[in-house]
Amino acid sequence: MKTVTGFASATVGNVACGFDVLGFAITEPGDEVILTLHDEPRSGSPVTITSISGDGGALPLDPKKNTSSFVVLKFLEYIRSTKGIDFKGHIDLELKKHLPLSSGMGSxxxxxxxxxxxANELLGSPxxxxxxxxxAIEGERVACGSAHADNAAxxxxxxxxxxxxxxxxxLITIRPPKDLFCTLVHPHTEVKTSFARSVLPKSIPLSMAIQQWGxxxxxxxxxxxxxxDLIGRALVDVVAEPKRAPLIPGFNEVKQAALDAGALGCSIAGSGPSVFAFSSSRATAETVGAAMQETFKLSKAELDSDMWVSPVCSQGARVISSTL
Known part of the structure; x- marks a missing residue:
């Protein structure tokens, strides 16, 4: 049997002012997907989900409804029609979730x-x-009904x-400054992406749009x-953050705690409830994270949280093991 394990890390979409047009990856945590190739075909779908761990039983096993398998199916259709690769075997898929669901971390x-x-490695990197x-973008449509790229890309x-x-x-790739660190804090609460999108305004005044573009x-x-300093001054979201902040218990206090601890800026990660901050050193980012976690704990909701400090990931998704 041929087996390949892929890994992709958490991401932060929007990055405050960049709603649906800007995102970045961190180095950890991330999800793993293990694909095993069988030469003989099976009836039905060419992809079978054999197991999912870390999701608490929330994710579907139907390959057309699960993001990880759905994108593999689309990939197989594409290489058949465009690359002339007529795949006739079968792929077993094992998903290991290390990212919390509905977290704003690009799960x-x-x-x-x-x-x-x-899948690409398994079939010869076509x-x-x-x-x-x-x-990957089309997979977002399955996950939340909107094919946005600020996490997928x-x-x-x-x-x-x-x-x-x-x-x-x-898509335009922007390499990060060498001393830029992200603090990502995930409070133990949940915000559905679909609901977080529903609270956004359908239209905004021109003056607000100009401020956001700037x-x-x-x-x-x-x-x-x-x-x-400019990065910090620019991390201002006048469109989504004011509408989504009430969905995250203690958000305004957590943001202020991050700034008081030395963060360049702080905002909601994607649709929330995770919150991210930028700092110009790892030491400051660690201090910022501790302050953010303490403030979540002191909020009325008394939220526990998980925290990661990371530079921006330059690799993106990658193969971490292979038995080809």
Whole structure:
């Protein structure tokens, strides 16, 4: 048997002002997907989910409804029609979830990206990572009803990713400043992505849009110029954060605690409830994380939390073991 294990790490979408157009990957934690190739075909779907761990039984085993298997099915269709590879065997898929569900940490994107790099390796690497991004994005549609790329693209490609356009897809990779560290804190509560999207305004005043555009441009400039002060000034979201902050118990206090502890800036990770902060050193990022966790614990909800400190991941999704 041929077996490949893929890994993809957590991601932070939006990055404050960059709603649906900016995201980045961290180094850990992440999801693993193990694919085993069988030469003989089976009736029904060419992909079978043999086990899922770490999800508490929440994720579907139907290969058309699970993000990790759905993207592999789309990949198989693509290589058959575009690459001339007529796959006739069968793939068993094992998903190991290390990312919490509905956490704002790009859980579904990590599963999809890990599955895709494993499938690509298993079948001789017919696709580039940029090709695989398209399938990962479609996996987001299965997960939350919206095919957004701010988690899927950095999960696959690493670094910061700016989505200039969705139609056609135009992705710009931005490498992080060398001393930029992310503190990511996940409070033990849940915010459904679909609900977090439902609270957003359908339209915004032009003055608000101008402010948001200015911050996105400034954030990209700060990253490229390694201007940490500018990065901090630009981490302002006037569109989504004010509407989503009430969904996260103690968010405003946690954000202030992060800033008081030395963070450059702080905002909601994706749709929440996780919260991220940027710092210009690991030591500061650790101090910031401790302050954020303490403040969540002191909130009315008395929330426990998990915390990670990480540089931005430059690798993206990757194969971590193979028996080809």
């Amino acid at each position: 579904s994107a990590a599963s999809a990206a890990a599955a895709l790099v494993a 696709c580039s990572k940029m090709e695989l991004v398209h399938f 950095p999960a696959m490609l690493g670094n910061f990713i700016l989505i200039r356009s969705y139609h056609p897809l135009d 911050n996105v441009g400034a954030l990209v400039s700060g990253l490229l110029m390694e201007d940490y």
